[in-house]
Amino acid sequence: MKITLSATQKQQIDLLITKLQHAFSSTESEDFLCECQLESANLPKSLRKHFYELRTQIHKSGFFLLEGFEVDNNKIGETPQHWDTSWENSRTLREEIFQCLISCSLGEPFGWNTQENGRVLRNIVPIEADKNEQLGGSSSVPLFWHIEEAFHPHRAEMMTIMCYRNNERAGTNICSITQMNIPEQYLIILKQPRFLIEPDKSHFPENNKSKHWELQSEEFLKIKNFLLNPAPVPIISGPEGHERLVIDQAFMSAVDGDKEATEALEWLYQHMDEVRTTVQMNPGDVVFLDNRRVAHGRAIYKPNYGPQARWLRRINIAADLTKSFEWKQAPYARKIL
Ligand SMILES: [Fe+2]
Numbered sequence: 001m002k003i004t005l006s007a008t009q010k011q012q013i014d015l016l017i018t019k020l021q022h023a024f025s026s027t028e029s030e031d032f033l034c035e036c037q038l039e040s041a042n043l044p045k046s047l048r049k050h051f052y053e054l055r056t057q058i059h060k061s062g063f064f065l066l067e068g069f070e071v072d073n074n075k076i077g078e079t080p081q082h083w084d085t086s087w088e089n090s091r092t093l094r095e096e097i098f099q100c101l102i103s104c105s106l107g108e109p110f111g112w113n114t115q116e117n118g119r120v121l122r123n124i125v126p127i128e129a130d131k132n133e134q135l136g137g138s139s140s141v142p143l144f145w146h147i148e149e150a151f152h153p154h155r156a157e158m159m160t161i162m163c164y165r166n167n168e169r170a171g172t173n174i175c176s177i178t179q180m181n182i183p184e185q186y187l188i189i190l191k192q193p194r195f196l197i198e199p200d201k202s203h204f205p206e207n208n209k210s211k212h213w214e215l216q217s218e219e220f221l222k223i224k225n226f227l228l229n230p231a232p233v234p235i236i237s238g239p240e241g242h243e244r245l246v247i248d249q250a251f252m253s254a255v256d257g258d259k260e261a262t263e264a265l266e267w268l269y270q271h272m273d274e275v276r277t278t279v280q281m282n283p284g285d286v287v288f289l290d291n292r293r294v295a296h297g298r299a300i301y302k303p304n305y306g307p308q309a310r311w312l313r314r315i316n317i318a319a320d321l322t323k324s325f326e327w328k329q330a331p332y333a334r335k336i337l
Helices: 007-023 032-042 043-053 093-104 184-190 217-230 259-273 319-327
Strands: 002-004 062-068 108-112 121-124 143-146 158-165 172-176 193-197 253-254 276-279 286-290 292-299 313-316
Touching: 007 032, 007 093, 032 093, 032 108, 043 093, 043 286, 093 108, 093 158, 093 193, 093 313, 108 143, 143 172, 143 259, 172 286, 253 259, 286 292, 313 319
Parallel strands: 002 062
Antiparallel strands: 062 286, 108 313, 121 313, 143 292, 158 286, 158 313, 172 276, 172 292, 193 253
């Protein structure tokens, strides 16, 4: 499903962005996100209707593409060469505020301490050293099927991915549980806690080395615990017609020796490849995903490493910011420790 912003909607959005742009020089603060949350109520009602239907799961498939926001290729400057780029003096403040406004309409943006020190708006850019990894910077291998932070009980309910550049025409793969047609013999197995999910590598110390901050090894202890003691989980849960999906192809497996579960899992991956939707995002496009029902990934592509390389931004969104209070400094804090 595709939604195109009308001229009137764009005018209303521009007014909100300008207002916030006068008051804030960065989107990476609780003050900004709190104000943005309040202002998101002033987004056009016709647009908020789509967001409401997505988060309440009235929307059938659980994903859509929003197009029509204009990105000026010169004004946004060069694509950063690494995710470890400065948090200050952003040339993409207008685009960042736009993504935060629409994300706040779906819930509460948040970050992870063990992933870029809690940065809410992550940069996804090609990194040559990571080209064969299961990380956002990869390109020579497909980014396998996953939902964000499948291993964690307080993962995002929603997410937005916005495109600033995609001259390489890389495809974002999307597969909703509603697109799948799973035979009963596999569905029974996939609904049982016969699968283990480890944390993905973006939460590891070696992938969090920054010139701007330093995390201590103790800060990764909780991630280490997920790695050492993954609890068996089902992949599919919920009643017929309202199923939910937890999957991370690169970091999950059936429990030791469970051949039936391995077979069901392999069948599922193949099926998802067959029924998937692929979106080649254009600058200004935003993909909205219900992280409870929709898996995503990325096809192989050949990056234009340099100032015009592919550049996406991603925001994780919680339906209820306070649900993860035991993992944070305060219930309203946006960084999960
Ligand atoms: Fe992802």
